[in-house]
Amino acid sequence: xxxxxxxxxxxxxxxxxxxxxxxxxxxxxxxxxxxxxxxxxxxxxxxxxxxxxxxxxxxxxxxxxxxxxxxxxxxxxxxxxxxxxxxxxxxxxxxxxxxxxxxxxxxxxxxxxxxx
Amino acid sequence: xxxxxxxxxxxxxxxxxxxxxxxxxxxxxxxxxxxxxxxxxxxxxxxxxxxxxxxxxxxxxxxxxxxxxxxxxxxxxxxxxxxxxxxxxxxxxxxxxxxxxxxxxxxxxxxxxxxxxxxxxxxxxxxxxxxxxxxxxxxxxxxxxxxxxxxxxxxxxxxxxxxxxxxxxxxxxxxxxxxxxxxxxxxxxxxxxxxxxxxxx
Numbered sequence: 409x410x411x412x413x414x415x416x417x418x419x420x421x422x423x424x425x426x427x428x429x430x431x432x433x434x435x436x437x438x439x440x441x442x443x444x445x446x447x448x449x450x451x452x453x454x455x456x457x458x459x460x461x462x463x464x465x466x467x468x469x470x471x472x473x474x475x476x477x478x479x480x481x482x483x484x485x486x487x488x489x490x491x492x493x494x495x496x497x498x499x500x501x502x503x504x505x506x507x508x509x510x511x512x513x514x515x516x517x518x519x520x521x522x523x524x
Numbered sequence: 525x526x527x528x529x530x531x532x533x534x535x536x537x538x539x540x541x542x543x544x545x546x547x548x549x550x551x552x553x554x555x556x557x558x559x560x561x562x563x564x565x566x567x568x569x570x571x572x573x574x575x576x577x578x579x580x581x582x583x584x585x586x587x588x589x590x591x592x593x594x595x596x597x598x599x600x601x602x603x604x605x606x607x608x609x610x611x612x613x614x615x616x617x618x619x620x621x622x623x624x625x626x627x628x629x630x631x632x633x634x635x636x637x638x639x640x641x642x643x644x645x646x647x648x649x650x651x652x653x654x655x656x657x658x659x660x661x662x663x664x665x666x667x668x669x670x671x672x673x674x675x676x677x678x679x680x681x682x683x684x685x686x687x688x689x690x691x692x693x694x695x696x697x698x699x700x701x702x703x704x705x706x707x708x709x710x711x712x713x714x715x716x717x718x719x720x721x722x723x724x725x
Contacts, residue, residue, distance in 0.1 A: 491617070499568070503568045503608070507567070511561070
């Protein structure tokens with residue numbers, strides 16, 4: 409039986425929202441903490457602030473890292489585009505081969521009757 | 525220092541191709557069979573020289589060597605440079621095949637001029653040979669940069685600005701090339717002076 413994925417998503421979100429601790433529900437909290445409700449709210453605001461600053465700091469660091477990585481990729485691309493030792497060796501081989509053939513032809517032309 | 529594909533107008537490309545082919549054919553006439561190994565070595569040196577990057581501040585420059593090739597190979601330098609540039613454009617993607625004619629002229633003509641100059645002023649002492657080699661090396665790069673500016677002018681660029689830029693970018697190359705040519709020629713003169721003589725058939 410095929411279970412459609414789209415039907416799972418709302419259920420999943422609903423489950424997640426139930427799982428989150430909601431401050432309005434009294435039965436979730438022990439009665440001893442009921443009295444210190446205002447301080448909790450202030451603390452949560454502080455928490456939000458610190459989380460926000462941490463996130464911003466992380467974001468900044470990540471974007472710096474990403475910039476560095478992008479620079480590295482650009483440098484890598486450039487160095488990949490540059491020809492290396494194999495291409496140089498191939499070229500030297502072509503040149504020597506070409507001139508070798510030319511020398512061979514020239515020697516054949518010089519004494520066409522020699523067969524050795 | 526290489527002109528890429530699509531920079532030059534078609535007429536200029538075709539004209540430079542025709543001139544280059546004529547020059548190469550003429551150059552072939554001067555090739556003597558016993559000179560072939562020397563030309564092969566000169567060609568491969570020219571071919572590889574553009575891979576030798578010398579770090580210079582934030583950028584790097586590479587050797588061109590038209591002067592030294594001209595001084596060593598004489599009229600056969602044109603053929604040598606044509607082959608070297610052809611393989612460079614195939615294997616290294618330096619310059620384009622359609623601009624090969626212009627590139628070969630840009631390097632070949634300075635090589636011939638420098639070769640003639642070198643033979644005229646080299647004399648028979650180590651000092652005069654070294655000075656002639658240095659002059660050939662420096663002048664070769666200078667002429668090549670000037671020709672580059674001239675070719676770019678035909679593609680509609682502002683001639684003076686580009687010429688200045690090309691020359692300014694090549695001042696360090698000219699200096700390095702002068703030093704390398706002087707060293708190479710003086711070394712060859714001390715070790716195997718007959719390499720510096722042109723044998724024409």
